[in-house]
Amino acid sequence: xxxxxxxxxxxxxxxxxxxxxxxxxxxxxxxxxxxxxxxxxxxxxxxxxxxxxxxxxxxxxxxxxxxxxxxxxxxxxxxxxxxxxxxxxxxxxxxxxxxxxxxxxxxxxxxxxxxxxxxxxxxxxxxxxxxxxxxxxxxxxxxxxxxxxxxxxxxxxxxxxxxxxxxxxxxxxxxxxxxxxxxxxxxxxxxxxxxxxxxxxxxxxxxxxxxxxxxxxxxxxxxxxxxxxxxxxxxxxxxxxxxxxxxxxxxxxxxxxxxxxxxxxxxxxxxxxxxxxxxxxxxxxxxxx
Numbered sequence: 001x002x003x004x005x006x007x008x009x010x011x012x013x014x015x016x017x018x019x020x021x022x023x024x025x026x027x028x029x030x031x032x033x034x035x036x037x038x039x040x041x042x043x044x045x046x047x048x049x050x051x052x053x054x055x056x057x058x059x060x061x062x063x064x065x066x067x068x069x070x071x072x073x074x075x076x077x078x079x080x081x082x083x084x085x086x087x088x089x090x091x092x093x094x095x096x097x098x099x100x101x102x103x104x105x106x107x108x109x110x111x112x113x114x115x116x117x118x119x120x121x122x123x124x125x126x127x128x129x130x131x132x133x134x135x136x137x138x139x140x141x142x143x144x145x146x147x148x149x150x151x152x153x154x155x156x157x158x159x160x161x162x163x164x165x166x167x168x169x170x171x172x173x174x175x176x177x178x179x180x181x182x183x184x185x186x187x188x189x190x191x192x193x194x195x196x197x198x199x200x201x202x203x204x205x206x207x208x209x210x211x212x213x214x215x216x217x218x219x220x221x222x223x224x225x226x227x228x229x230x231x232x233x234x235x236x237x238x239x240x241x242x243x244x245x246x247x248x249x250x251x252x253x254x255x256x257x258x259x260x261x262x263x264x265x266x267x268x269x270x271x272x273x274x275x276x277x278x279x280x281x282x283x284x285x286x287x288x289x
Contacts, residue, residue: 015231021287022239025246030092031286032249035274037094038064039204042103042126043110044214045077048225050232057221057241058085061213063103064206065274066265068217069094071245073237079112086117101204103213105129106192122203125195127161127210130188137185153180160189162209166200169193217248243287250283 025031040063045056056077060070069089074081090096096118103124104110114123134157142150156176163169173193180186189196199207221244225232228240248270255267265273272278 012231015228017289018228018243019236019239021289022241022243024288025242025286026239029088029242030094031246032067032069032271033089033093035065035067035271035276037069037096037098038062038274039098040064040101040103040124040207041069041096041099042213043082043113044105044126044218045074045082045107046218046222048073048222048232048237049229050234050237055237057218058082059214059217060085060089061217062270062274063101063208063213064204066213066216066270067274068245068248068270071217071241071248073234073241077107077109079109079116082109083113083117086113101198101207106133106195122198123195124198124207125192126212126214127196128212128215130161130192130196134185134188141183141185153185156180157185157189160193161196163197163200166197169197169200220248220251246286247283250278250286 041060042063043058043060045058047054048057049055056074058070058072058074058077058081059068061068070085072085074085086096097120099118099121101124102110102114102118102121103126105126106129110123114121138150138154141153153176156172156179159172160169160176163172173189176186176189198204199209224244225240232240250269250271252267252269252272253265269278
């Protein structure tokens with residue numbers, strides 16, 4: 001083979017290709033802004049490590065179509081920083097006036113965003129995070145009452161958060177209060193009742209009981225990020241995140257069929273769920289790889 005036709009590869013070749021593609025995509029920050037947002041968005045942040053320092057990555061994703069609109073690094077999960085990302089999305093052309101619900105983990109930053117930037121939207125609490133908030137209490141109760149009573153308490157909480165109607169949820173909450181009084185778990189379920197049952201009030205058609213959409217994005221992102229963490233700088237992380245946002249919007253759900261479980265998005269990617277005709281275009285085409 002002639003020397004001119006030889007491809008010179010090293011252990012950093014793939015990383016350099018990813019970085020160049022990510023840098024090109026950073027310029028196109030409003031790439032998906034033209035896709036109409038549904039009536040519900042979800043937002044969350046996760047921790048990453050850059051040069052030994054812990055920072056965060058914020059995601060803003062459609063809770064129904066699962067299109068990722070923003071996936072960017074933040075230094076701290078504060079109301080001001082999160083609101084800036086929502087303001088950037090509006091500047092890029094995303095219409096947020098259709099949003100009726102913001103699904104969050106109850107972090108104070110999102111309460112601030114709703115009050116200042118999305119005052120017309122209602123907050124829905126992600127039940128995944130609600131259960132996680134109660135995680136430290138079960139062992140304490142079990143030591144005091146025994147396993148059987150704690151299982152019964154957990155079952156009553158399930159009845160509130162998994163109710164199929166508002167009437168059923170209210171009855172379950174009253175039963176929880178009658179049987180266990182005002183212990184910490186009961187107060188927590190009562191305080192979060194409005195946010196945990198927003199989907200039962202018909203505010204947004206098709207809004208699920210909980211939204212693990214942000215966790216779905218992070219669950220795939222973090223293992224890949226860890227593999228490349230040794231290369232990460234702030235600029236490198238930003239380029240990788242820009243590329244990841246494009247990739248995850250083109251990533252199709254697994255097509256599966258089970259008798260007792262439905263997979264409504266089987267075989268489709270978020271852009272297709274949002275009724276976007278891809279015309280054969282892939283994420284590699286968009287990234288110009």
